[in-house]
Amino acid sequence: MKYFLVGGFGLLVLVLVSKVFVVLGLINLETFSSEARIKQTKVEQINEKKLQTIGKQTYEVFCSSCHGMDGKGNNGKAHNHTKRIAKKTVLDIIKNGSNNFKTIYPSGMPSGLVNEMEAQEVATYVANGMKTKKPKAWSVCASCHDESGEGILYVAPNIKYYSDELVLTVLKNGKKGVIGTMPDSFADKLSEIQIKALANYIRSIQK
Template sequence: MNKLYLAAVVFVAAMLGFTYVAMDIKGGLNGDIVNMLAILGAIALVIVSVFVVTKYVRQMQSDTAGGELADEKWDDIGEYKNPLPMGWAIIFFGMIIWAGWYFVAGYPVNAYSQIGEYNEDSAAANAKFEKKYANLSQEELHNMGESVFLVDCAPCHGLAADGMDGKAANLNKRLEAKTVAYVINHGSNNHLAVHQEMTNGKLVKTTSMMPDRNGLFNSSTNALITDAEIEKVAKYVSNGMKGDGADIFAATCSSCHGPDGKGMDFVAPNIAAFTPAFVADILSHGKKGAIGTMPAFTNLNDTQIKAVSTYITDISKGE
């Protein structure tokens, strides 16, 4: 027997022996069909791979070049015409067709998915939850909102919703001075709704963005807002639209936010007080501000979002 073939046989025998020893150490197949198929596949792969490699190595050792040369030459070196083997071409295109089936109608699209099962179960649970709590009173919404707040919001905003020394926003008031100053300086484009309405049974939202300080003019001075004016109007807004700074607000901010800061539909949000719709929008989409970025709470269903929004709006009013 040729030494190359002998080496191939010895190698295959060694690999099969190693596989047997490894299986024995792990306790055998235990009648598991998946393990059996895996071992059979591994054995077939080893045998086919070794003997295919052996065949071509042997062919390289003994065969001589032959066939029809192509017309082109490079540095007087010719190249044989080697047409694509029909069997190889059929297998290649067959694998392309199989891959298309596999990804579109085969395994991952049509197969069992733990994530898919979780999403289906979550949707069913949320539908049952929302049906059960479809007609809650204001007090019931407040109480449910407090429970959800303690679980999902308190870790950052604190049990008293005071922001825990700046870790998160203080929800006991609509805005703090540093938040107002940050938005004036940097603008705001959080894609939060400034108007919401039902159209053909669907909630349609209108969003708006606020320019940074380079787009904010004080109509009384006909000039861009200054640092001193930003500081003064920020304190005015954070103080509940009271105190020094009313003139700056009227000349710079009221054209969008309204003379009382309660916002204008399609233009700007209410900055005088929280509203359930505004809080719900932040919970659904997240928000970036002076402290950092708050993520969207995709784990809450619509009823829970409504409840938390009611609770936060209430506590900001001192209720």
């Protein structure tokens, strides 16, 4: 009888303790452990569907405050991710040059590579996703950005779509441009998987 009582009491204590953990878990461990799980998993182990889910969640937490839940850039406050690049950005970079991505392109892009009229033509071409006829002056840009616009590693970035490399570069360096300033603080806060997932997600909303 005595043993039963002790046993029963022990069981009660166990149940109570586990309840406390469940409650704590709801508040804390849930978010904590899913973050930790993401950090521990290897990139190769993640399938496309999972990657998309992680990308969307990470975007909502870290990026949507500026870029908007729909990725369209909050009425011009940040870059619109449903397009790779806007005409006004291309024109600004041709006119002023750019040296944001120092980790990979230390000398940046020089200004004034083409004249005003050529600038208009290539900017329209780039902003339309390079789907229209190539203007003549594109050959100047192609010498660094490649004929395809997909960039050349260590020479110039991809200006056609959001490659993994491009997104990683932006997260490491931040960006100061004609739209505004993106902080450079993200790369350290995010795991390799989260960064890959973000690139995947942004590509998926680009039209």
